[in-house]
Amino acid sequence: MGDLIEEWAARVAEAELSRALPRRWAHTQGVANRAVEVGQVLGQDAGLLVAAATLHDVGYAPRLAVTGFHPLDGARFLRDEHGADDRLVRMVANHSFALLEGEERGLREELASEFPLLEDPLLVCALVYCDMTTTPDGGRTTAEERVAEILGRYGDDSVVGRFIRRAAPEIFAAVGRVEAALAAQPR
Incomplete structure (x- = not known):
């Protein structure tokens, strides 16, 4: 994988998100x-x-929101409409501890059976890091500020609020693993 898949991903995401959901884009x-x-x-x-x-x-795109659970909707779209790489589809399906949110929505078993977790901890943590250190507008933030922002936007008692409170320790641990790996890189 390399530049071709990155370019393809950018075209697909832009087509689905840029006009319909500019902030998500x-x-x-x-x-x-x-x-x-x-x-x-x-x-x-x-x-x-x-x-x-x-x-x-990508599963937030209005035309793709079948279940209303964006990791599952996005993964199904990539698999079914694009025949995307299995590892890529499984990363989208399971990003940022989606199984925990799936549990809150009654979709955990469906997600887990269709899209098993990858067995590459650093790769999985890296996607969590990227998502959870980026604001809704694309800027940089800390994982702690991002979790607080999500709670503020959705509310403590919402499905997303309950999920993010449960996932927060795992999010912080994943971000810490990636920060340690980055710090260990030769400069």
Whole structure:
């Protein structure tokens, strides 16, 4: 994987998000920019990370929102309409601890059976890092500020609020792993 999949991912995400959801598109572009920066710790999987970062929220596109659970809707779209790479589809389906949100929505088993988790902890953590250190407008933030922003936007007692409170320790741990990997890179 490399430049071709990254270019394809950018075309697909832009087509689905830029007009319909411009703020979500701005977030997506910021997440993809983080992925380019983080790619150095992933070697041959750097392009896969950038593609997954670019497509992670495609399931929010109004025409794709079948279940209303964007990781599942986005992964199904990529698999069914584009025949996308299995690892890419599984990353989109499981980004940022989606299984926990799936549990809140009664969709955990459906998500887990269709799109099993990848067994590459650093790659999975890298996508969490990119998503959770990017604001809704595409700027940089800390994971703590991002979790607080999500809680403020959705409310503590919403499905997303309950999910993000449960996922916060895992999010912070994943971000810490990536920050440690980045710090260990030769300069």
